[in-house]
Every structure is written in structure tokens, then in C-alpha cells.
Amino acid sequence: MSLSPQFLDELRHRTMLSALIGRSVKLQKAGREYRACCPFHDEKTPSFYVNDDKGFYHCFGCSAHGDAIRFLTEAKGMPFMEAVKELAQAAGMDVPAADPRSAERAERATGLVAASEAAQSWFAEQLQGIAGAEARAYLAKRGVPDDLVKAFGLGFAPDSRGKLKAALASFGNDTLIEAGLLILVDEKEPYDRFRGRLIFPVRDARGRTIAFGGRILDAGEPKYLNSPDTPLFDKGRTLYNLDRAAPASRKAERVIVVEGYMDVIALARAGIDEAVAPLGTALTEAQIERLWRLVPVPVLCFDGDKAGQKAAIRAALRALPMVGPDRSLRFVTLPDGQDPDDLVKAGGKAAFENALQSAIPLVDLIWRHEAGATALDTPETRAGLRRRLAEHAASITDQGTSEQYKLEFRRRFDALFGAAPPRQHSEGPPFRERQPFRRGDFRKPPPRPTSAGARSIGKSGVDRMFARAVIAGLVLHPGTAAAHAEALAGLELGDPVLERIRDALVDAAFTGRSLEGGGAHSILADAGLEAATEELCRTNGLAFSFLRSDADPSRATRDLGEAIDVLVTRPLIEQALTEATRTFGTTTDEASFAEQQRLTREKQDVERRLMDLMQPEGE
Structure with missing residues (x-):
């Protein structure tokens, strides 16, 4: 359903925010505002403020911020339209009727969610049955305890072309195909997409199952198989574990991006819940924007191998045009051949926290990448480096940040190679700008009469x-x-x-x-x-x-x-x-x-x- 900005503004205007929040949070009057201990993170001293005049709340501890609708969706976990309907009813407003096409899309999406949720339950049952023995053994070998198996909704897809289709027959083949659960080729009989794989449900920010990832247990390719894009699922806009990481990031004041499903689960096993992962693709601009809605400077953690470093620089260059005074990235490179799971197994949470201490800013990653891209032993290669750095700085949309990157790249270039020397004088050495206290003699031209x-x-x-x-x-x-x-x-x-x-x-x-x-x-x-x-x-x-x-x-x-x-x-x-x-x-x-x-x-x-x-x- 599409709601007009005018309707939403009027709804916010008619809602007394302090009364809404006061139903579940104990508010204290503080001048023209109200304050309380933040409902989004644990604290003993109140840092959560509600302003009725401006119609928003803000926490100075975890930076939670929003209006009445956002409070219901984030604090109460309500879907957007349910939050709107609840507020409209309290305010005596009628929610505009949906047009037929919007209603049809909403109904179809509801059916796809129901089918995906049913598939997740079925996969989870299979993991605990006889057929799931090999998958359970794999999880035990990787050190994944039962509580995390349940928390992440892990499951198993038997090596069969039709067991899931039969179990979910009530939804109809068309719905299962549209949800990405069945494959249809050339109008032949559709068959199960996931077969003989450990299953990782992918959930949206509200915790609804919208897609799946499957890891093969025997030899075969591909090692990981993901759901195709569907009306529910866009892999370039979705992050694995976002539903659990978003609230955890407010408490930890950070969010960590790792490469895959098992990396996320390994960190959760160590007590680090604010980790997410992309879904079989390089990190996209939309995913980076989503991360910035959680924290100003997400930390990207990649393996130390060549593939990990390529992923890091791709993410850096995609983020660069969008950075600004309040949004950037930091990068952690793990030792070659290790991933977060290896690090946590060897040294526990402390080992990974120590690795995070070595995180470098975005500007450092780009500088290291470009300065190490080729030998810089000729004027031509140095000129190429300078041009590439200038192009990177110029790509930044925010002008102030772009200028700062230009200055920083110039400073580093000059520090590495020295500023271009001034013209040599015919008598004596040139002035050396970087040694102001030891210049030597300057040219002493014969004085001419001063005009x-x-x-x-x-x-x-x-x-x-x-x-x-x-x-x-x-x-x-x-x-x-x-x-x-x-x-x-x-x-x-x-x-x-x-x-x-x-x-x-x-x-x-x-x-x-x-x-x-x-x-x-x-x-x-x-x-x-x-x-x-x-x-x-x-x-x-x-x-x-x-x-x-x-x-x-x-x-x-x-x-x-x-x-x-x-x-x-x-x-x-x-x-x-x-x-x-x-x-x-x-x-x-x-x-x-x-x-x-x-x-x-x-x-x-x-x-x-x-x-x-x-x-x-x-x-």
C-alpha cells in the first residue's frame, strides 16, 4: 500500500509521542521533554529523550532515533502497516484504501512469506530426523551448539527432487516456484531447488524467512547455493542475520561484516551478535547504505587471501562515492588462510576483538591498494598512481570530504616521493622545502638598482x-x-x-x-x-x-x-x-x-x- 506523505505527517501530528512510548517505558519530565532509560539498549543512567513538540525520540547512548511509527516497528517489532493502522485508529483517522494492484501484491507477498516460513520449519524438522545425521555431524564438527542451531533456524534439505514439493503441496506449485523453492525448466515438472544441503534461512529485518542458502555436504559444486531473487528477496539489498544484528549493534555501537553464513554463526558462538554477511555477492551500495543506518562506521572483516582482499577493495570503491562526514568504513584483514571461525576457535572472543583493534580506515585501504598495485620506480608509474588517487577523491559526492581526500592523498604522495623540486638555479643548490633549517646557499645574483x-x-x-x-x-x-x-x-x-x-x-x-x-x-x-x-x-x-x-x-x-x-x-x-x-x-x-x-x-x-x-x- 502506498500512503501519501500528507497522511503520514498528519498521523504523526495527531499522535502524542510521550503517551505512546509511556505505555511501555517509564518517562520522567525533563523541562519540555521526557527522559528515560533507553528501551533499545541496557543502561542505568537515562539518555533516552522524547520531544512531543518535534515528534521524535533520541537516545544519546545508542543513537536510536525516530518517530511514532518507527518506535512501533523497531521497539515492538510491528510491520509498518500494522503500526500505521494502530496509530490511525487511536488518532481517529481512516487509513486510505489500497488500490486493487497493491492489495494483490500484498496478498501474494503474504502467501510467499507463509510458504517460506513453512519451508523453514520443514527443513528444521529434517535436520533433527534420520536424514539429517550427516548435517548434524557437520555442525558438531564446526562447533555449532544446539541453541544456535535453533536461534538461526538451521535445517537440512534431503537429497530428493520432490520431498519438499510434496510436503508443501497445499501452497501450490506456482507459489513455491515464485518463492524460489522449486525450479521450473522448460515447462517440465518442477522439482526441489535445495537437495542434500545444510540449510541457512535468510530473514528480513522483521525476522520473517524470505530466502535460503544451502551448503553442500558431499563433494560437488556449487559449494553454496542461494535462493534466486523473488518478490520477497533481493540478494543485493539483503544482509544475512540483520534481524539479530540490528538490535545487537545498538548495544555494541558497531556492526561487523564478514564473508559468509558460518562466519556469522562462529562470531555468535563467541558472543558477538552484531555480525552480518552478504549473500553470495560482493557488498553492494544498497547493503552499505543499510549498514550506515545502523552505525556511522561499519567494520568490514575479510579473509587474508586474495579473494578476501579483492572483496575488500570492491566494497571500498563502491562505498567511496557515498562517504561523508558521518559515514565511512573500517577494514580488518585476517591472517592469510584464516577466517573468523578459525580465529575464534584458536583464541576465543579475545582473539577476534584483538583483530578488530587493527582495523584501518577507508582512506588507508585505498592508499595501500593503489600504492601496491605496481612498481613505482619510474615517473610514468608514479604519475599513474597520482592520477588514480585523484580520480578516487573526485568520485566522492560530498565536496568537503572529496577535498579532504585530495589533500590526504597529496600529502601521502609527497611524503613517499617528495614534492616536485623547484627549478634548479644556475648557481648553488635549490631550496629544499622539506628541510627548512638546512637549506645551503641560494643563488646570489648580482644586484641591480632597485626600481x-x-x-x-x-x-x-x-x-x-x-x-x-x-x-x-x-x-x-x-x-x-x-x-x-x-x-x-x-x-x-x-x-x-x-x-x-x-x-x-x-x-x-x-x-x-x-x-x-x-x-x-x-x-x-x-x-x-x-x-x-x-x-x-x-x-x-x-x-x-x-x-x-x-x-x-x-x-x-x-x-x-x-x-x-x-x-x-x-x-x-x-x-x-x-x-x-x-x-x-x-x-x-x-x-x-x-x-x-x-x-x-x-x-x-x-x-x-x-x-x-x-x-x-x-x-
Whole structure:
């Protein structure tokens, strides 16, 4: 049945939430709200609040949150429509009549659920009978106790083509086929889908049996057989054990994803009930979304073999576009050749808990995967790594998170390979950005007379105008951005517009997009920066060679590289000099004095380089 948002809003408005919850939970008045010990998890100090004005409840302990309908479905286990009908009756509202097609679908679904539940009961009976001896022996060998056999509803399908069909004949072949219990091929007589297998019922969030998985006991393929998709069951949206794991996750404040049925049961045997598993497929986007409804950061636990690692990276890349400030993943890799069952058998719950302590965040998994994908011993392979990382970061929909991933990938890339070195000077070694206290000598160009214009600009004016000139130079000579991308990315320009222009060009260079032949102007226009760029180039007040249309292109790019080097070097030297001066003032020893003097000379050198760049041609 489809209910309009208007009807549901009116139903919520007419329901006094505190009165509804107060029937089963002892509420205490707390200002304009009510508080109580949370009905969703065990606690001694009240952290569960009910707000009638806003119409919702919230627990600050386990994050349970919802309205009147959700309280009935989650706390009381009622189906959605039953909850709506109960609230509507109390509020004096009539539930809109279902259209014939909706009623027909609901009736058919009810029949499929009844058939699946009957099949589960029949499979469970077979497990306890003579035919189930081999399956019982297998479960005993795996250490599955009787209480978990019952809790998970495990069963056995005899090796017969028609025993289930005969047992459930009252439902009719059409219903059993639609429920995935029988197989129909070419209009021949349908036969049982599951034969000679240990049976794992698959339940929905309400605990209703909707599908099955079967493990073969003898040699044969496939090892596991699952129900096909049906009107009840979509394997890409369903998680095994969700009905038991959802309430357990609120108490534990976590949910753990493992690879299969027996992994889930092994963890339950160890007292870890908040585990789920996908159903014969890689974890899907819909399943990940379902996990995020339980906790912000689910933990994915995969075997240490190649198949497990492939499953982990597939899940990571599927989740990546959807991550954000309040939703991500963590990953645990078990020792090669071990699964959760092996770990629990060897060391109990403590062994698995210790493994969880080594969980790594999503960003680490992606970095390790890409950095280890190939040898990184050539410029080409390193460029490939940088491009792949940039593409991953760009795939994230949330812009703030995407930017943080870009920055983090750049930081790791630079830490591994070093930032792109600035242009080598003709005299002396280059400034090494990562060693601010040991730079060596800079180039000392023969001083030229300082222009009146240059002398008239104070320090703050130089900083502001110099930064504007460098960014304007990048717009005119965008190919330079690729050679100095890492150095430019870390600059604090003090002007949001300049930083946006810089970021657009550096991001393009970082991802390998072409900046030549009008590419830069197209990129800036796409970013909404066309007018700002024109204004910057039109109003720049300095006459560097790279800002003049008649300048030699090779000299322009050379001087622009020198200007970027100065722009990066200058604040680092000043910061180092300030620290060295402070240290000398405290210790007054000879070594501190020598360091302070060395940095003073380096500052003078970089200031001379700056003034040299600022000279108009001919002065």
C-alpha cells in the first residue's frame, strides 16, 4: 500500500509521542521533554529523550532515533502497516484504501512469506530426523551448539527432487516456484531447488524467512547455493542475520561484516551478535547504505587471501562515492588462510576483538591498494598512481570530504616521493622545502638598482601583489602548474579568489587534464572563475616578464618558476628565522647564534631574488 506523505505527517501530528512510548517505558519530565532509560539498549543512567513538540525520540547512548511509527516497528517489532493502522485508529483517522494492484501484491507477498516460513520449519524438522545425521555431524564438527542451531533456524534439505514439493503441496506449485523453492525448466515438472544441503534461512529485518542458502555436504559444486531473487528477496539489498544484528549493534555501537553464513554463526558462538554477511555477492551500495543506518562506521572483516582482499577493495570503491562526514568504513584483514571461525576457535572472543583493534580506515585501504598495485620506480608509474588517487577523491559526492581526500592523498604522495623540486638555479643548490633549517646557499645574483616602484612597496604589499602576479602568471602560462603542482598546493595566498584559481589549475594538473591550448581557460570557466581571472590579469600592477605578452616564452616560464620558488621559500625562511631568533634569545649559545645568522643571510638572499624579479626590463 502506498500512503501519501500528507497522511503520514498528519498521523504523526495527531499522535502524542510521550503517551505512546509511556505505555511501555517509564518517562520522567525533563523541562519540555521526557527522559528515560533507553528501551533499545541496557543502561542505568537515562539518555533516552522524547520531544512531543518535534515528534521524535533520541537516545544519546545508542543513537536510536525516530518517530511514532518507527518506535512501533523497531521497539515492538510491528510491520509498518500494522503500526500505521494502530496509530490511525487511536488518532481517529481512516487509513486510505489500497488500490486493487497493491492489495494483490500484498496478498501474494503474504502467501510467499507463509510458504517460506513453512519451508523453514520443514527443513528444521529434517535436520533433527534420520536424514539429517550427516548435517548434524557437520555442525558438531564446526562447533555449532544446539541453541544456535535453533536461534538461526538451521535445517537440512534431503537429497530428493520432490520431498519438499510434496510436503508443501497445499501452497501450490506456482507459489513455491515464485518463492524460489522449486525450479521450473522448460515447462517440465518442477522439482526441489535445495537437495542434500545444510540449510541457512535468510530473514528480513522483521525476522520473517524470505530466502535460503544451502551448503553442500558431499563433494560437488556449487559449494553454496542461494535462493534466486523473488518478490520477497533481493540478494543485493539483503544482509544475512540483520534481524539479530540490528538490535545487537545498538548495544555494541558497531556492526561487523564478514564473508559468509558460518562466519556469522562462529562470531555468535563467541558472543558477538552484531555480525552480518552478504549473500553470495560482493557488498553492494544498497547493503552499505543499510549498514550506515545502523552505525556511522561499519567494520568490514575479510579473509587474508586474495579473494578476501579483492572483496575488500570492491566494497571500498563502491562505498567511496557515498562517504561523508558521518559515514565511512573500517577494514580488518585476517591472517592469510584464516577466517573468523578459525580465529575464534584458536583464541576465543579475545582473539577476534584483538583483530578488530587493527582495523584501518577507508582512506588507508585505498592508499595501500593503489600504492601496491605496481612498481613505482619510474615517473610514468608514479604519475599513474597520482592520477588514480585523484580520480578516487573526485568520485566522492560530498565536496568537503572529496577535498579532504585530495589533500590526504597529496600529502601521502609527497611524503613517499617528495614534492616536485623547484627549478634548479644556475648557481648553488635549490631550496629544499622539506628541510627548512638546512637549506645551503641560494643563488646570489648580482644586484641591480632597485626600481622606485619596487622600493615603494612595503612587505605586506609585496606579499599581496607578488601572490597576485604569480597566479596571473599561471593563468597566462598554465603549463607551469604541472611542474610546481605540489609546491603550489600548499601555499596560503590570503585571498579566497586567488586560492580558487590556484586550486582549479593545480587540481587539473594533478589529475592530468590538459592545461594548454585554451584548456586552462575552459577549466576556469567551468569553475565559475572566468570573470575573476580576467579582472586579475587586467589589474595586476607588476611587470614581471611572465606578465607581458611580448616576453620570450622560455624566459617567461623560467622566471615564473623562479617566482613560485621564492613565494614558497620566503615564508618558510621567515618562520625558521623567527624560531631561531627565539631560541637564541633563550639560550644565547654559540650554535644558536650561528643558526640565527645563517638564516638571516638566507632571508637576505631570497629578498634579493624577489627584488631581482621585480625589476622592469631595462632598469
